[in-house]
Amino acid sequence: MTLDATDRAILNRMQDDLPLTPHPYAAVAEELGLAEADLLARLTRMKQDRVITRFGPFFDATAMGGAFCLCAMAVPVDEFETVLTKVNAHPEVAHNYERTHRLNMWFVLATETPEGIEATADAIERETGIAVLRFPKLQEFFIGFRVAA
Amino acid sequence: MIDATDRQIIEALQGGLPLVPAPYAQVADGLGLDEDALLYRLAEMKARGVIRRIAAAPNHYKLGMTSNGMTVWDVDDDRITELGAQIGALPFVTHCYERPRALPDWPYNLFAMVHGADGVEVEEKRAEISVILGDACRARDILYSTRILKKTGLRLKTKG
Numbered sequence: 098m099t100l101d102a103t104d105r106a107i108l109n110r111m112q113d114d115l116p117l118t119p120h121p122y123a124a125v126a127e128e129l130g131l132a133e134a135d136l137l138a139r140l141t142r143m144k145q146d147r148v149i150t151r152f153g154p155f156f157d158a159t160a161m162g163g164a165f166c167l168c169a170m171a172v173p174v175d176e177f178e179t180v181l182t183k184v185n186a187h188p189e190v191a192h193n194y195e196r197t198h199r200l201n202m203w204f205v206l207a208t209e210t211p212e213g214i215e216a217t218a219d220a221i222e223r224e225t226g227i228a229v230l231r232f233p234k235l236q237e238f239f240i241g242f243r244v245a246a
Numbered sequence: 247m248i249d250a251t252d253r254q255i256i257e258a259l260q261g262g263l264p265l266v267p268a269p270y271a272q273v274a275d276g277l278g279l280d281e282d283a284l285l286y287r288l289a290e291m292k293a294r295g296v297i298r299r300i301a302a303a304p305n306h307y308k309l310g311m312t313s314n315g316m317t318v319w320d321v322d323d324d325r326i327t328e329l330g331a332q333i334g335a336l337p338f339v340t341h342c343y344e345r346p347r348a349l350p351d352w353p354y355n356l357f358a359m360v361h362g363a364d365g366v367e368v369e370e371k372r373a374e375i376s377v378i379l380g381d382a383c384r385a386r387d388i389l390y391s392t393r394i395l396k397k398t399g400l401r402l403k404t405k406g
Contacts, residue, residue, distance in 0.1 A: 100309075108302065108304055108309075111301060111302040112301050112302055112304065113299070113301060114299040114300055114301055115263070115299075115300040115301060117270075117285050117288055117289050117292070117300075118285075119268055119270060119271065119281060119285070120267055120268060121269065121270075121300075122265070122267060122269075123267065133267060137265050137266070137267070140265050140302075141265050144262075144265065146308070147305055147308060148304065148305055148308045148309065149302045149303065149304060149305065150303045150304070150305045150397055151262055151302070151303040151398075152262050152263060152265065152301070152302045152303070153259055153260075153261070153262035153263040153300060154256075154259050154263065154288070154297045154298075154299075154300045155297065155298040155299055155300075155301065155303075156256060156260070156296060156297060156298070157295055157296060157297070157298050160294055160295040160296040161247065161248050161256075161296055162247055162248075167345065167357075169352075171351075181395055184395075185395065185396045190396055191396075191397075191398055192394075192396060192397050192398075193394075193395035193396035193397075194391040194393070194394060194395060195391065195392045195393040195395055196316065196389040196390060196391050196392065197389055197390045197392060198387070198389045200351070200352070200389075202395070203316070203389070203391075204395070204396070230348045230351065230352060231348075232345040232346060232348070232352075232357075233345065233346070234343040234344070234345055235343070235344040235345060235346060235355075236326075236327065236330060236343065236344040237342070237343055238330040238331050238333065238334025238335075238342040238343065238344075
């Protein structure tokens with residue numbers, strides 16, 4: 098799909114927090130000088146076309162007593178799809194990317210308890226026979242989620 | 247920490263917030279809560295950091311940001327806090343973390359995600375980071391993502 102200037106303005110605004118009020122989209126539409134129905138129609142279309150992968154609350158597993166951990170595996174090319182199926186079958190795998198490196202599969206585990214990270218990573222090692230390197234964050238310098246559309 | 251009602255709210259919202267004029271009323275209705283009670287709990291969860299924000303996750307690829315490089319750096323431990331803050335503040339860096347090394351396979355302790363329209367743009371941005379790190383950086387690499395293999399929000403296991 099092609100995005101027009103209004104779509105881009107919406108996308109930039111919607112990467113910031115939505116107000117916690119009964120009619121949040123009406124409030125954002127007013128900020129942007131749009132009709133609420135137009136905003137909702139455009140958001141719905143961008144979500145259908147996967148320009149927006151998800152719209153809603155971003156939960157922090159750490160604040161719920163859980164944990165996140167970036168993990169990496171060196172998967173032989175001819176086993177890649179088989180290993181991928183096994184890794185993605187775990188609901189704790191939140192994101193997974195193929196990357197250009199000997200360590201070619203990088204995924205984020207999100208679990209409800211800190212122990213869940215080790216349990217899940219160990220299970221993946223057992224199921225695949227491949228080491229799961231673990232890179233928990235030690236310091237977070239900034240989260241600038243925003244992408245200028 | 248979260249209680250049983252918070253957990254129900256999270257489960258109801260993990261797929262996303264409905265794109266309707268009164269989304270919280272619709273979600274509250276499905277949970278048998280008042281809209282006010284739901285809004286109050288969401289505000290509480292935001293105050294506690296359980297909810298970071300209610301927002302859109304854009305698809306970089308669909309926005310023409312087709313090149314996405316995870317730049318990684320082996321930075322002097324004594325300087326990583328100072329230098330990490332400088333790298334994290336760069337406008338083209340979307341995520342920046344210190345993580346443990348995994349020697350001997352992985353000597354890098356600073357991770358900075360850089361997005362661009364193409365590899366040339368990402369390399370230019372990477373060169374800027376390299377200049378800032380200077381001689382505090384002993385080794386570097388960049389990993390391009392070639393495929394999204396999975397992307398979901400946090401999923402809670404369904405518990406009784």
